[in-house]
Amino acid sequence: MASQSFIEVKPDSHFSIHNLPYGVFKPQPDSSARPGVAIGDYVLDLSEIAKAGLFNGPILKDSDCFLQPNLNKLLALGRPAWKEARATLQKLLSSTEATLRDNANLRQKALVPLGKVEMILPIAIGDYTDFFSSMHHAKNCGTIFRGPQNPITPNWFHLPIAYHGRASSIVISGTDIIRPSGQGHPSGNSPPPFGPSQKLDFELEMAAVVGPGNELGKPIDVNQAADHIFGLVLMNDWSARDIQAWEYVPLGPFLGKSFGTTISPWIVTLDALEPFACDAPKQDPHPLPYLAEKISKNYDISLEVQIKPAGQQDSCVITKSNFKHLYWTLTQQLAHHTINGCNLRPGDILGTGTISGPEPESLGCLLELTWNGQKPLSLNGTTRKFLEDGDEVTFTGFCKGNGYNVGFGTCSGKILPSVL
């Protein structure tokens, strides 16, 4: 039986006492930003808990990491500090612990209704890397862009392919996304067409938030890599497929991606996800020694994408996928990233790439779902090849426990018309 909090957590809530995801919020529009954890319909203000002296473990008792406007200082402290914080908070919020439960003054200051707060980016993001770790996605994209002969490039099965994305344009869930303009592929001898993207897409991803990281020149061993991952967020790596298709050879995606990337406000820790760990897919060929890990695991996280078409009241579920479909694990991604000595810093983001499953109804982007616009999707009596102005896309992700959930909440964004 799951342990309980004195705070009511409804059965369908993502934010049970087993979760306690971290975010950064402002209780009032003019307040300073501070860290919090979600519990039921509330945010627990960690700056108030710290000021009350309740982080009294050996690592955190003298730390000011909860008095910062982002989580980077907590991330830098590493897993022992994260475990200590989790133990402190689970105890403080439990139904059998009087410290907060029976202190009306502190409850008043420290528990803020979720509906009243403004969530902001929880981390200062130094570098954002995007991987390409779903085999189904790689195969579908390769087929669409390069044809059905050898859709997956030979390197894909030997290393977790990745590229650097744009950190500046990462925004928090709820931020509108302006339709980007750019060049598309020319027909014949005409100049390239220019204008608002006609193939605007979402990409269903998750992203790992990096903890302590490493010094330049010192790779992280794959079997220690989990200690450098604080947790996961939902991520929508919006893509303009027409811009991408024209620009990406030979140096990779650039403007087709950099106009915006949305992350969920709540970071669910690896400790909270641990009960939902599952075996990663068998890898064939066997990875090189630096990628061969003793325990190779994924997490069973149910993912869902809804679109609320412009002008409609109701959303429509268009795909259901799962984090466990990824071929390359988070720890392999991180070890590969540092094998050349590249340094990761606290707050860096490692996107998984689009998480497509094997079935047609588990594909993680419209490029795949509509096969590059050839098979429009039906939704609520209308159809979509790609996103239209006013469409709102919402991702949800959660793990189902025994009588409780460990969830990510939502990651959403609405398309605004081009400004050009």
Added chain:
Amino acid sequence: MASQSFIEVKPDSHFSIHNLPYGVFKPQPDSSARPGVAIGDYVLDLSEIAKAGLFNGPILKDSDCFLQPNLNKLLALGRPAWKEARATLQKLLSSTEATLRDNANLRQKALVPLGKVEMILPIAIGDYTDFFSSMHHAKNCGTIFRGPQNPITPNWFHLPIAYHGRASSIVISGTDIIRPSGQGHPSGNSPPPFGPSQKLDFELEMAAVVGPGNELGKPIDVNQAADHIFGLVLMNDWSARDIQAWEYVPLGPFLGKSFGTTISPWIVTLDALEPFACDAPKQDPHPLPYLAEKISKNYDISLEVQIKPAGQQDSCVITKSNFKHLYWTLTQQLAHHTINGCNLRPGDILGTGTISGPEPESLGCLLELTWNGQKPLSLNGTTRKFLEDGDEVTFTGFCKGNGYNVGFGTCSGKILPSVL
């Protein structure tokens, strides 16, 4: 005739009163970092000048931008502030101005011998973008990697191709570079070879340092783009060609680049470079309207690469190139970067890509100079296909004025053996 400073500037110095490049330094190992400008063999400590109340123009008199550990706050202020600072400093350093010249106490505090200071990264770099703007380089690389049929991809002449690089591993000149390890291209059905890179290269680049930048969703017009560029640095975008060749399809370079990128400590402002502006190459086909600028200019900056082979005392000049060989201008790069709404922030870096000229002795990397190792270079009685452990690579760049130089100093790094 050039105006003079009361500080001696030797005829071959890069740091005349016409230059005044900005850097960040520590006068003593335990001092705090502060901004400075180079003049002759000295650094002028701008924190001391600010504390003495000598930045007395309307924009800067109440600013604390010179009391920061990096230049980002100055960059955010924009060109009017930069012009005001330049006018203040040129007056203060001129031979006819008594304020600093005749104040022994202030001179003692504010003028520090260049040889005694530690230079550090002058900016906090949010995002680093690397372009691919030399036609000669694009043609040579395309021929080497993909063969002589259509070595330049069709998109290249329509847009300034770029990708996002790694910001965390940008280091200041003088930092050693550890040889990276990684996977290379397999032969036949063997697994990919793994180990220290056998094709370690330099890339002769320069990089623009972004000033105010733009909000997400608001592109910068190409004719206003120069107002968003503070200045230029020399940049060595070290590359592991074997790692790059195996990993880069389809998402672009990643670990082949992210192990280290070196920049020069001094940022030469666009205002100092203005006398050396020259026409950019004619572009055919004519660029799309958003890239068609009223004035299309490059700068006549002589560039040189020297290698000091491991175990030798003397350096050997191996190539001479010039910034003016770039096909796409800095302002076109910046306008293209933002046309999709991508936001640039103060301190972002836009690399030019390798600056190769048309002649065999003006190629900007060993990949081209040795044609991927097929034609070893002779230097000081030894030969090189690619860089060996202990090799030291030094870039120099300067503009020759009438009786003075506007130079960048040097950008150097030495290769250390792999740690794996």
